[in-house]
Amino acid sequence: MNIDELRDHLCGQYPDLCPLFSIEFGDGTLQVECRGLYDAAADLKSLGFDMLGMVTAVDRGEHFEMVYRLTSREMSVGMFLKCLVPRDKPHTRSLYDLWPAALWQEREVYDLFGIEFDGHPDLRRIMLPEDWVGHPLRKDYQDERIIKRPDYI
Amino acid sequence: MAIVDRVGSALEHGPGRVVLSSLDALFDWARSHSQWVMPMGTACCAMEMIASFPFTKFDSDRHGVIPQADPRHADVMVVAGTITRKMQPAVIRLYEQMPDPKWVIAMGNCTVSGGIFYYDTYSVVRGVDEFLPVDVYIAGCPPRPEAVQDALMQLREKIRQESIGPNTRHVRKLTLPGPGESRASVEPSEPGEVG
Numbered sequence: 001m002n003i004d005e006l007r008d009h010l011c012g013q014y015p016d017l018c019p020l021f022s023i024e025f026g027d028g029t030l031q032v033e034c035r036g037l038y039d040a041a042a043d044l045k046s047l048g049f050d051m052l053g054m055v056t057a058v059d060r061g062e063h064f065e066m067v068y069r070l071t072s073r074e075m076s077v078g079m080f081l082k083c084l085v086p087r088d089k090p091h092t093r094s095l096y097d098l099w100p101a102a103l104w105q106e107r108e109v110y111d112l113f114g115i116e117f118d119g120h121p122d123l124r125r126i127m128l129p130e131d132w133v134g135h136p137l138r139k140d141y142q143d144e145r146i147i148k149r150p151d152y153i
Numbered sequence: 154m155a156i157v158d159r160v161g162s163a164l165e166h167g168p169g170r171v172v173l174s175s176l177d178a179l180f181d182w183a184r185s186h187s188q189w190v191m192p193m194g195t196a197c198c199a200m201e202m203i204a205s206f207p208f209t210k211f212d213s214d215r216h217g218v219i220p221q222a223d224p225r226h227a228d229v230m231v232v233a234g235t236i237t238r239k240m241q242p243a244v245i246r247l248y249e250q251m252p253d254p255k256w257v258i259a260m261g262n263c264t265v266s267g268g269i270f271y272y273d274t275y276s277v278v279r280g281v282d283e284f285l286p287v288d289v290y291i292a293g294c295p296p297r298p299e300a301v302q303d304a305l306m307q308l309r310e311k312i313r314q315e316s317i318g319p320n321t322r323h324v325r326k327l328t329l330p331g332p333g334e335s336r337a338s339v340e341p342s343e344p345g346e347v348g
């Protein structure tokens with residue numbers, strides 16, 4: 001299945017999701033409000049996206065952008081699901097109920113970006129030691145142990 | 154090795170010195186020909202270490218170098234690969250489990266200085282000598298197998314120079330950094346005290 005067929009399929013099944021669908025860099029992308037993230041994800045799951053390959057986030061300054069990579073083995077097509085969470089008190093609904101693969105990936109996002117996942121059964125740090133202070137993948141992360149690389153010409 | 158301690162300190166002074174140097178020769182000969190190595194591998198260098206001495210065609214058994222996954226039976230710890238701050242307590246724990254006398258080889262740029270992770274990183278320890286007493290450093294990213302074997306030979310030479318007296322032991326007190334501190338402090342402890 002290619003991208004256009006995927007769009008037709010999506011628009012046929014879920015017309016309300018259709019205007020949110022776009023094609024970015026050749027990949028299908030569904031940009032939703034974080035309030036409706038769980039419902040959109042559930043819709044996509046029933047559409048046939050049975051695999052959550054990646055959960056990550058991007059620091060966009062005022063917001064964090066949550067990025068979920070979904071794949072359908074049956075239709076052999078992948079797409080992105082994105083939503084913007086505000087920077088202060090960032091939190092969003094966990095997708096663990098839909099894809100258990102989210103368990104550790106959301107812990108990683110929590111660890112490195114500090115985004116909380118409501119409904120996550122075991123939200124702890126996963127990469128860094130438990131007593132670590134701060135979230136290193138935020139652009140404003142400060143740590144006096146970091147040595148800046150000097151500017152060579 | 155408590156008995157060696159006692160014999161050593163009793164003999165170190167006065168006419169016993171002669172006996173001690175013969176004992177030195179005996180113990181050094183024995184120790185330098187049986188370096189049981191605990192591979193402490195974490196990253197790409199771990200793969201290179203596996204390819205370099207313990208399990209391959211280079212036949213390190215002929216030097217008495219035998220891989221020993223259990224720290225309690227090992228003499229030499231080869232730290233190969235990037236040590237992160239999360240891994241650091243585990244490395245210290247393993248080092249402390251090794252019986253004295255014990256030696257450490259730092260293999261690869263990451264364990265020597267942090268290597269490619271020296272700059273702009275928040276999670277990597279810049280060299281295991283921040284918290285372990287290292288005997289031999291191997292440069293390279295990763296080092297060639299020849300370099301690793303050469304390090305084992307260098308270590309053997311080093312062991313041959315040592316004395317079994319209590320003052321020359323590789324004992325240091327290891328303390329983990331607190332939440333606000335960046336370095337583990339490495340202090341030499343009192344002679345004869347086992348860390």
Ligand code: SF4
Binds near residue numbers: 199
């Ligand atoms: S020194 Fe190079 S090869 Fe060895 S662990 Fe570091 S990056 Fe990997």
